[in-house]
Amino acid sequence: MKVMVIGAGKLGYKLAESMVLEDIDVTVIDINQKKLDYVNEHLDVLTVMANGLDIGILKELGISSYDMLVATTDSDETNTLICSLTKKLGCKTTIARIRNPEYMQQLDFIKHEMGIDYIINPDLATAQAIERYLLKNYNFYSGEFASGKVEMIDFNIEDMKEFVGKKLMDLDYFKGMLVTAISRNGEIIIPNGSTELLPNDTIFVIGKTTDINRLNDRITEKDIIKKDIERVMILGGSNIGYYLAQKLVKANISVTLVEKDKERCQELTQTLNDVLIIHGDGTDVHLLDEEGISSMDAFVGVTGFDEENLLMALVAKQSGVPRAVAKISRQNYSRIIDRLGIDAALNPIYITASEILKVIRGGKIVSVSLLLGGDAEVTEIIVGKDSPIVGKSLEELNLPNGIIVGVVVHDEEVIIPNGKTRIYADDRVIVFCLSENLPTLKMFFGSQKGGFLNELWNRTKGIR
């Protein structure tokens, strides 16, 4: 498969990185040679310095032989134009990143008229993720699979004495569920029954929604406050803030939005009706106090600066806000965030990359979530008839350590598998996988052409 990524920014880089792990041929185009040099040093992709709108260059690169193009430049208009042009030049699928809320109303029209296959709005996707988190009444960030029948949550056990120092097999909390991974000091551990939990471990649990709900209730019982979200403060009137405010108001939540820029505030007042918009510096603690930060049920930091979001979320946490969420776009911080004590850090880049990966992997993949700073992911796959794993038990498959089959949904029935569980065609399988094992995952669950020669030439077997 060949994919062209236009724009080597944060999203472009992350996408290219994820695709390289899947053995996809990636070409990255950007007009900034410095950025391309960086990509070239770190990823096994082809880089071309050019303007993505230059048809001559696109033709020269053989755009018609590409299976997909993702336009991630800064400008919505450029992205739209690139996708439209390349589609006409014969690229099979095109994906454009469009962020401006004003275009959101006419997306279908744009898609249809310009011939774009998918439009991805990272800000909207992030706002949706935050909304889901806030309305879910969970204390943790979670993901849904198998149309809601299966869920995965991750939470920090801090120093809860129910968990710390215990071995997994001794804990009755996780009956009927599977602990797929533990993140300890930024490192991922694939646990087994005798793995001992330490303070501040973040654990990833997957299971039936009902079981997960029960687990959630049992843990949150221990916490002092447990009530529905009624008041939310949003820091930053960016697009994410705008979408989020809009959504929360619809859910009858009272929203206070703090924004520094006066003109932006005025713009927001035009479209956001029932939101209290405050013009002021969100890093000013006095201002936040006056606006009653301590009485808020949740605090969301979505300014353009990761540091500001992170620090103000911590300030809110300290003022007694039960839930503090921060938007973090930079990948490099992901290793320390677990230890900082905010409730959720959402990365628009991962959210967007997950969406695009879903499109890339095609029909049989239902959903993809990137976890742990992109070091691992959870994928929901519908098992194809010609997949090499059909009819085999998990024991026989001999999967590498980094691949864990979390749940098998067979005929609408949710099964937490053990070694004897067999996988049949058309089952939904939810797999936790470290990114280094992705090619192997593809080998097991895909319906790749086999054959000794093919193996020898591509050496797929060698990647373990």
Place this chain on the structure above:
Amino acid sequence: MNYGIVLRVLGSILKLEAVLMMPSLCIASYTDQADKIPFLITIILTAALGFFLSFINRKCDRHIGIKEGLVIVSLCWVLASIFGALPLYLSKSTPTYIDAFFEIVSGFTTTGATIIPNVEVLPMGILFWRSFTHWIGGMGILVFTLILLPALGIGGYQIYKFETTGPVAGKIAPKMKDTAKILYGLYLGITILQVILLRVGGMTLFESLVYTFGTVGTGGFATKNASVGAYNSTYIHLVIATFMMLSGVSFSLYYSLVRRKFKEFFGDEELKLYFFILAGAVVAIGINLFFTSYNSLGLAFRDSYFQVSSIMTTTGYTTADFDKWPTFSKAILLLLMVIGGCAGSTAGGMKVIRILVTLKMIKREVLKIFHPRAMSPVRVNTKPLQNETVAGIFSFTSLYLMIFALSTIIVSLQGIDFESAISSVAATLSNIGPGFGFVGPTTTFSSFSPVLKLYLSFLMLIGRLELFTVFALLAPKNWRKEV
């Protein structure tokens, strides 16, 4: 530094080298000469160490950064030469091990400088192995390994960057592995074509293989003492001369030819300058020869064409004793020695692209005298070059000249005349083979002292790896464990 992966890749190289010696072993067994047992011993030794290194490091971290790439590339060439020299020494083809080492470094670096006065008595297995090292070394031992090593990912690029010739290492396919496959595919194609053409010209299969390896690798080892001059056939001379010329062209450029991007191929500025220099030199030397020693204009041009191709692409085959040519011709040849072929080819030397950029910089400086405020980036193929690239080219050129001068002084300790000293440095640093006078086409490097032989081997290595790879390795900063 990640020593695990370095040792593991080196292990793979040794395993590969053992496999690459198999054809020579087959020839040795078939002809049943003195080199049969030496090849067997070497293959067993090399493979054993290779498996050992890979085995103890099988669980290493896969990351290859700049530093690891650097160390892998430099050590790989040394290690491959150390083991590659064993059959020569064990079969008593060379009197000492240092001689054998010199000979095989000369092979891998595609120099073709020999210390064996009479190659015609060598066993066939050894002759084949010597020339085969040209073929492997031409495109790069490691680039070959890249095809075979699974999942090195970005590490592959770090290795490719240091091993390939020229100032900028460009990929031609998104995956490093595919790039390596394409390059070797083209290389193999040209090789097969030449073998067929030489067979048609009446060479035996063995000879046509040996000469083809020497030609496309731009090496220069032959089966005859008189090199290509031993064949009194204009057809063979022309075929070899033409393929030498073709091997001095960037292989990535051939890829655009394969993809029918003719404009990209023929419009390439480096290629144009390469052919311009080549044609100019052929004409100048041809006319010079005609008016001094040759009676026939045709013969003068035939020998001029062959010698110019051979020297400019740094191959080193000879059809005439150019040491006896007039000084005008010899001066041109010396200049060609320093220039070398195109970047991304198997040729050595400073590379035409660097000359091109330097010329353009001079042109720009002249322009700046008249228009002090003119903004004019140096462009190659209409694309402006990065300032870093230009600076890199300049430091390369200066370092090259400095090493050249310094080495001439060191080599002159041998007590040879000035012309011989200069040309022996040029012949090794630019990976050519024969020089003038003491190291001329009819003589060998055998009378150098062992220390100087080692020094010249070093020159060949840094010449092939384009100076900075080896120099960066020598900087002690590299060896500190942290960072």
